[in-house]
Amino acid sequence: MAEPDFPTLNPYANIAGSLSPYRIDPSVLKEESEYILPFGSDGKRGHSEKLLWATGSSYLSGLCVGSTWGIVEGIHRSGxxxxxxxxxxxxxxxxxxxxxxxxxxxxxxxxxxxxxxxIIKARGSTDDAYNQIGSGALAGIAFRSTAGPRAILVGGTLGLAIAATSFVISNRFMS
Incomplete structure (x- = not known):
């Protein structure tokens, strides 16, 4: 009995050559900007990138701080x-x-x-200390807005203080 011809029986026998990851058409590699949106090409991070980075990193930092607090509290309660x-x-x-x-x-x-x-958009792309400190105060006010007038005042003051401290640190030590 003759041995079957497997390449003719298998419709996928010669497909591996055309699906190689190393065969790349050079016409798909363009020499254009690597930025998806136009506001990233000037070397500064755009608003959405700053928003995502700041929110994600602060959430992760808060998770670390809160988990540490939970560990200490759990050990203290366990007795x-x-x-x-x-x-x-x-x-x-x-x-x-x-x-x-x-x-x-x-x-x-x-x-x-x-x-x-x-605020940056409203002021015509002006990014200075007034934006950052004012944003901190307004964010504190908005964050505590459901807790009453005293909490709103404390939240606004705390937001202003944190934003001002952040501005001073970033301009003094990171520039």
Whole structure:
């Protein structure tokens, strides 16, 4: 009995040569700008990139701080418990405090970046200390706006202080 001719029986036998990842048509590689949107080509980050980076990094930082708080709280509450109960107490503390702090900081920074971008657009692309400090105060006011007049005042003052401190640090030590 003759052996079957497998390449003719298999319709996918010679397809590997045409699907090689190393065969690239040079016409698809264009020598144009690597930026998707036009506002990134001047070397500065655009508003959306700043918004995403600031919100994501602040959320992650808040998650670390809140989780640390939860670990300390879980260890403090566990006292003379067994190891399993102590581990459960620590995990409960992490689950309670980590997302709480992360969400609050993430929302506050999101508000700050949105207000800052809006003020920059309204002032005709002028980005200076007034924008940053004013955005901090307005973000604090907006963040605490549902808690009453005293909380609004505290939130605005705290937002203003954090934005002013951030502005001074970024201009003094990072430029």
């Amino acid at each position: 003379e418990m067994t190891a399993k109960l102590r581990a459960n107490s620590v995990l409960n503390g992490i689950g309670r405090r980590g997302p709480l702090v992360a969400n609050n900081i993430g929302v506050a920074v999101l508000l700050y970046r949105l207000i800052d971008s809006s």
